[in-house]
Amino acid sequence: DIVMTQSPDSLAVSLGERATISCKSSQSVLYNSNKRNFVSWYHQKPGQPPKLLIYWASTRQPGVPERFSGGESGTDFTLTINSLQPEDVGVYYCQQYLSTPWTFGQGTKVEIK
Amino acid sequence: EVRLVESGGGLIQPGRSLRLACAASGFTFEDHAMHWVRQRPGKGLEWVSGITWGSGEKEYADSVEGRFTISRDNAKNSLYLQMNSLRPEDTALYYCARDNTVAVAGPIDHWGQGTLVIVSS
Numbered sequence: 127d128i129v130m131t132q133s134p135d136s137l138a139v140s141l142g143e144r145a146t147i148s149c150k151s152s153q154s155v156l157y158n159s160n161k162r163n164f165v166s167w168y169h170q171k172p173g174q175p176p177k178l179l180i181y182w183a184s185t186r187q188p189g190v191p192e193r194f195s196g197g198e199s200g201t202d203f204t205l206t207i208n209s210l211q212p213e214d215v216g217v218y219y220c221q222q223y224l225s226t227p228w229t230f231g232q233g234t235k236v237e238i239k
Numbered sequence: 240e241v242r243l244v245e246s247g248g249g250l251i252q253p254g255r256s257l258r259l260a261c262a263a264s265g266f267t268f269e270d271h272a273m274h275w276v277r278q279r280p281g282k283g284l285e286w287v288s289g290i291t292w293g294s295g296e297k298e299y300a301d302s303v304e305g306r307f308t309i310s311r312d313n314a315k316n317s318l319y320l321q322m323n324s325l326r327p328e329d330t331a332l333y334y335c336a337r338d339n340t341v342a343v344a345g346p347i348d349h350w351g352q353g354t355l356v357i358v359s360s
Contacts, residue, residue: 223345
């Protein structure tokens with residue numbers, strides 16, 4: 127199974143500042159046919175289901191604010207939230223969907239400092 | 240508007256069976272693969288199972304392989320999860336989720352609100 131490891135487990139950021147979450151896959155999640163990394167990012171607020179933010183490692187889902195961006199380098203992936211807003215608190219998960227079983231990172235809790 | 244509404248959860252004794260259902264609306268159901276993802280209380284997300292648009296392929300997590308069966312009825316816009324030989328560690332909120340593609344090829348772009356399954360004597 128592909129293991130997705132996120133860091134940090136939690137972070138506190140001031141409103142308007144940048145938050146960066148890292149995710150590392152235990153093996154390549156690159157689909158050779160289209161040269162895309164099959165990695166997605168989700169945001170889950172308390173008591174709500176997850177919401178898709180980013181797919182193919184760096185493609186923003188329609189309707190997601192531009193302050194969210196995804197980065198990729200080999201098996202290292204990042205989610206950056208520029209200018210953190212109050213509604214951005216919650217838990218963020220990375221996920222690989224290249225091969226089953228699909229696997230998620232353990233989650234990163236983002237709070238306001 | 241895409242809607243996924245799960246039902247069928249509840250309190251069940253270990254070793255018994257339960258069938259979850261998911262009613263889909265607001266999109267062409269047969270154009271999408273579908274998944275079940277669960278979340279144990281206070282824990283992270285765990286993919287459970289996925290099924291392609293025409294039920295040609297079904298995939299399972301190792302933890303449920305041989306005990307759970309995913310199925311769908313495109314005529315009824317419904318997804319199901321038959322859960323047998325339930326264990327306490329199956330206690331979780333079970334989400335119905337839509338794949339962005341017809342295959343189990345992701346990503347998941349819509350989620351239901353979930354149905355809670357509690358396995359306890």
